Amino acid sequence: MELQTLKEQARQVRRDVIQMTAGAGSGHPGGSLSCTEALVALYFDVMNVDPRDEKNPDRDRFVLSKGHAAPALYGTLCERGFFPREELKSFRQLHSILQGHPDVKKCPGVDASTGSLGQGISIATGMALGAKHLGKKTRVYTIIGDGESQEGLVWEASMAAAHYKLDNLTVILDHNGLQIDGSNDEVMSLGDIKAKALAFGYDVIEVADGNDMQQVLDALHAPVCPGKPRYILLNTVKGKGVSFMENQVGWHGKAPSAEQAEQALKELEG
Secondary structure, three states, X not given: OOHHHHHHHHHHHHHHHHHHHHHHOOOOHHHHHHOHHHHHHHHHHHOOOOHHHXXXXXXXXXXXXXXXXHHXXXXXXXXXXXXXXXXHHHOOOOOOOOOXXXXXXXXXXXXXXXXXXXXXXXXXXXXXXXXXXXOOOOOEEEEEXXXXXXXXXXXXXXXXXXXXXXXXXXXXXXXXXXXOOEEHHHHHOOOOHHHHHHHOOOEEEXXXXXXXXXHHHHHHOOOOOOOOOEEEEEEOOOOOOOOOOOOOHHHOOOOOOHHHHHHHHHHOOO
């Protein structure tokens, strides 16, 4: 797909994130806006998925391990045609298919229910291992958070991915530097993340600007290193695209007011 088209789709997903969280009066806009390019690139240019055949056993899989970024996933799935745009208005409402965290039993296009941090990457690792056992060409992608990477499950899954030589698994780190209680360094320093990922056996690609669509595409389309799971370290901006949200920890889990949403949407008009 053309680069400019992908950028426009990312802009629309960002608008959807603002409208969903403002409409619900709750949600997580900051970390949704930081991983938008990765989601759009995956669903529109990288993964083998088809909303007309969403349960095809040979499809690629995606797991949003940082499940609180569900608004960005829902916006992307809507743009890709998995459900009507009208459904976005029901975000976080009782009986909605679009709950605060992804629900595989309710939302078309969702491959795993997530929200408890560290479990998504573990599920993705299991999916990749299962595909290997079945001899399928299925590729599995997961987006994790940097705050999430303080969880032991993340590194247990990483050891398993390397041990089983899961070169059909791509772990994408949304490294925006902030989490609910402050910066990563203040809460629990992750140290040299790239060095850690290499030590755990990943084939590592670091992306200087994880909100630059071309850089994200280049990383996702890079040749696979046989026998090694891939780790893409995206250096991103929390709240990307909305001036008063960018790099502000307070927007981790706070919805914009009507006035703030109006300002944000004006900034995202393009």
